[in-house]
Amino acid sequence: MNLQVDGKKAFAYAAAHEFEPAKPTVVFLHGAGLDHSWWGLQSRYFGYHGRNVLALDLPGHGRSEGPPIGTIEAMAAWVKKILDEKRIAAAALVGHSMGALVALEFAARYPEQAERIALIGVGYPMKVTDAFLEAAKRNDPTAYDMSTIWGHAPQVPLGANPNPGMWMYGDTLARLGRLAPGVLHSALAACNAYDGGIEAAGKLRCPVLFILGGRDVMTPARNAEALIKAIKAPARVQVRTSGHSLMAEAPDATLDALVEFIQ
Amino acid sequence: MSGPKYPGFDTLALHAGQSPDPATGARAVPVYQTTSYVFRDSAHAASLFNMERAGHVYSRISNPTVAVLEERVAALEGGVGAIATASGQAALHLAIATLMDAGSHIVASTALYGGSHNLLGYTLKRFGIETTFVSPRDPENFRREIKASTRLLFGETLGNPGLDVLDIPAVSRVAHEAGLPLLVDSTFTTPYLMKPFEHGADLLYHSATKFLGGHGIAIGGVLVDSGRFDWEKSGKFPQLTAPYAGFHGMDFEEESGTRAFLLRARREGLRDFGACMAPMTAFQILQGIETLHLRMPRHVESTRKIVAFLSRHSSVQSVVFPELEGHPDNKIAKRLLPLGCGAVFTFDIKGGRDAGRRFIESLRVFSHLANVGDAKSLVIHPASTTHYRMTDEDLKKAGIGPGTIRLSIGLEDPQDLIDDLDRSLKASQR
Numbered sequence: 001m002n003l004q005v006d007g008k009k010a011f012a013y014a015a016a017h018e019f020e021p022a023k024p025t026v027v028f029l030h031g032a033g034l035d036h037s038w039w040g041l042q043s044r045y046f047g048y049h050g051r052n053v054l055a056l057d058l059p060g061h062g063r064s065e066g067p068p069i070g071t072i073e074a075m076a077a078w079v080k081k082i083l084d085e086k087r088i089a090a091a092a093l094v095g096h097s098m099g100a101l102v103a104l105e106f107a108a109r110y111p112e113q114a115e116r117i118a119l120i121g122v123g124y125p126m127k128v129t130d131a132f133l134e135a136a137k138r139n140d141p142t143a144y145d146m147s148t149i150w151g152h153a154p155q156v157p158l159g160a161n162p163n164p165g166m167w168m169y170g171d172t173l174a175r176l177g178r179l180a181p182g183v184l185h186s187a188l189a190a191c192n193a194y195d196g197g198i199e200a201a202g203k204l205r206c207p208v209l210f211i212l213g214g215r216d217v218m219t220p221a222r223n224a225e226a227l228i229k230a231i232k233a234p235a236r237v238q239v240r241t242s243g244h245s246l247m248a249e250a251p252d253a254t255l256d257a258l259v260e261f262i263q
Numbered sequence: 264m265s266g267p268k269y270p271g272f273d274t275l276a277l278h279a280g281q282s283p284d285p286a287t288g289a290r291a292v293p294v295y296q297t298t299s300y301v302f303r304d305s306a307h308a309a310s311l312f313n314m315e316r317a318g319h320v321y322s323r324i325s326n327p328t329v330a331v332l333e334e335r336v337a338a339l340e341g342g343v344g345a346i347a348t349a350s351g352q353a354a355l356h357l358a359i360a361t362l363m364d365a366g367s368h369i370v371a372s373t374a375l376y377g378g379s380h381n382l383l384g385y386t387l388k389r390f391g392i393e394t395t396f397v398s399p400r401d402p403e404n405f406r407r408e409i410k411a412s413t414r415l416l417f418g419e420t421l422g423n424p425g426l427d428v429l430d431i432p433a434v435s436r437v438a439h440e441a442g443l444p445l446l447v448d449s450t451f452t453t454p455y456l457m458k459p460f461e462h463g464a465d466l467l468y469h470s471a472t473k474f475l476g477g478h479g480i481a482i483g484g485v486l487v488d489s490g491r492f493d494w495e496k497s498g499k500f501p502q503l504t505a506p507y508a509g510f511h512g513m514d515f516e517e518e519s520g521t522r523a524f525l526l527r528a529r530r531e532g533l534r535d536f537g538a539c540m541a542p543m544t545a546f547q548i549l550q551g552i553e554t555l556h557l558r559m560p561r562h563v564e565s566t567r568k569i570v571a572f573l574s575r576h577s578s579v580q581s582v583v584f585p586e587l588e589g590h591p592d593n594k595i596a597k598r599l600l601p602l603g604c605g606a607v608f609t610f611d612i613k614g615g616r617d618a619g620r621r622f623i624e625s626l627r628v629f630s631h632l633a634n635v636g637d638a639k640s641l642v643i644h645p646a647s648t649t650h651y652r653m654t655d656e657d658l659k660k661a662g663i664g665p666g667t668i669r670l671s672i673g674l675e676d677p678q679d680l681i682d683d684l685d686r687s688l689k690a691s692q693r
Contacts, residue, residue, distance in 0.1 A: 044313070063495075158279060159280075163317040165345055166525070170344070252317070255316065
């Protein structure tokens with residue numbers, strides 16, 4: 001689904017369905033350097049089970065026109081423009097990593113439009129190492145290596161992919177390889193600079209679900225504790241064997257948790 | 264956090280794609296000799312069919328043992344994924360059938376395996392897919408034959424049997440400037456000697472029957488996608504970028520981005536053409552891959568000794584091997600194949616066709632058969648076997664003479680191989 005935001009092309013995967021205003025909507029928000037297809041299995045499920053799906057490509061990512069947006073707050077405002085354009089009164093938001101920060105900030109700023117939020121592979125503060133940021137700033141391929149290796153559980157390269165025949169590292173590297181220069185750095189810098197997480201968490205009025213990977217190297221599960229403590233009665237699912245890329249590493253567990261939370 | 268580090272080739276060759284069996288703890292890859300898989304309930308079944316959940320439905324589409332092989336080869340090649348097929352030829356057909364319709368056109372190297380030449384030059388013509396063959400020595404030859412209907416450039420990393428080294432960086436530039444992907448047959452080099460994706464190829468396949476298996480007991484192929492070709496940007500592949508009625512209106516590129524090609528190849532190609540790999544075959548090829556990094560250096564080392572021996576033998580007219588200074592692709596070989604040019608090469612025997620026949624029939628250690636890449640050393644006379652359908656003119660274009668002998672050097676004691684060759688060369692001149 002092609003959209004326009006501030007005169008620029010934006011894309012949302014809608015699981016081959018027309019948007020129906022009468023249906024409830026689930027918005028998916030990807031992480032730094034990724035795109036809507038990262039949610040392939042989960043977004044497709046909701047699209048075929050009674051929901052409108054908007055799996056967004058954030059600006060500069062996937063099929064959405066750049067430039068990338070430099071702050072989490074501005075990304076949340078951009079998401080609101082999409083919801084407003086589609087006249088969506090309230091939606092469930094599902095965010096991964098950077099996308100989880102965007103969902104958190106969105107729900108704090110626009111509580112009436114956040115029916116519920118699921119935060120996957122999230123930590124706060126989402127600090128990015130200097131080496132990672134510097135490599136991304138130089139558009140150095142080692143930034144893609146860091147994103148790939150730290151973005152999966154340590155056993156992933158030596159284990160089986162739940163998606164038959166696919167090589168998770170190769171898939172991640174291929175996606176990152178399609179990014180325009182500067183996009184990954186912009187996204188990482190936005191995560192690194194975001195300092196409104198605790199304040200946002202304190203403002204939440206909607207149900208919140210955390211889905212965390214027990215072997216997450218990028219945002220270890222313990223790094224979500226500050227947010228969890230700041231939120232009244234959050235739900236939590238920890239997938240013991242998964243790393244940061246829960247949608248790919250543990251697609252069924254992730255989907256099951258989302259279905260229970262959203263449906 | 265320490266710096267990022269990928270597992271080495273040797274480790275991936277042994278482990279990629281397999282976790283110890285969750286049901287039994289088996290460390291070796293189990294052979295899942297099953298056609299189908301029990302659904303948890305009706306909703307689970309529907310989700311699997313509609314691609315809302317990952318998993319196996321029917322072994323023509325995917326199988327847990329075959330999936331280990333696919334993921335392992337993808338890991339060794341640096342691709343996004345792979346599909347194992349019934350043979351290398353099935354892999355080539357799957358790639359073409361996924362990307363093309365009747366009316367499409369391919370520009371291919373003349374230096375191809377005879378079976379590939381048959382498929383492109385004769386069989387696919389019946390289905391409306393035309394091929395123009397060009398000498399791979401000059402990448403500009405590919406550019407000159409590209410037309411509006413062209414959808415693919417194709418060559419072999421090491422041409423069979425003339426051992427032309429495809430200048431993948433240059434040919435891929437030609438392909439990409441025209442919005443086309445480059446497919447390479449990487450059978451002769453294996454990911455141990457060369458990773459074509461690192462040089463610009465977009466798709467590759469192996470006849471896994473050869474060095475990947477290495478034992479000569481199983482026929483199979485593997486098609487691998489780099490995930491780097493942007494089908495949407497190219498605009499020439501509605502098969503991947505427009506809704507497809509044959510799969511619930513799916514736009515494969517929109518659905519899966521980097522996985523679009525493999526998604527359609529598996530969900531349509533394996534579903535409808537059905538040239539899947541059997542689980543036992545995948546298991547057997549996996550046994551070979553576990554020692555690929557040990558076997559290939561030995562293949563190369565022995566080949567170099569034998570090439571040196573033949574190059575100075577009085578009964579040998581010429582030896583064709585890219586590592587030799589006189590080979591026209593020697594410089595490209597040094598650049599793209601620093602670990603070696605494999606273990607298959609040709610030589611021309613003095614005395615032509617009759618001498619060649621006497622030579623082959625005198626060999627004791629080498630086996631006369633139509634294969635390469637076995638642990639055992641092999642010999643064949645291409646003009647009367649693998650390339651027998653080709654005209655003399657086409658043979659010449661492929662760098663084959665009537666007295667050309669092709670050797671595939673195995674893992675025997677190299678001195679035994681040299682002695683066998685020496686004795687048979689002498690016999691050939693009588």
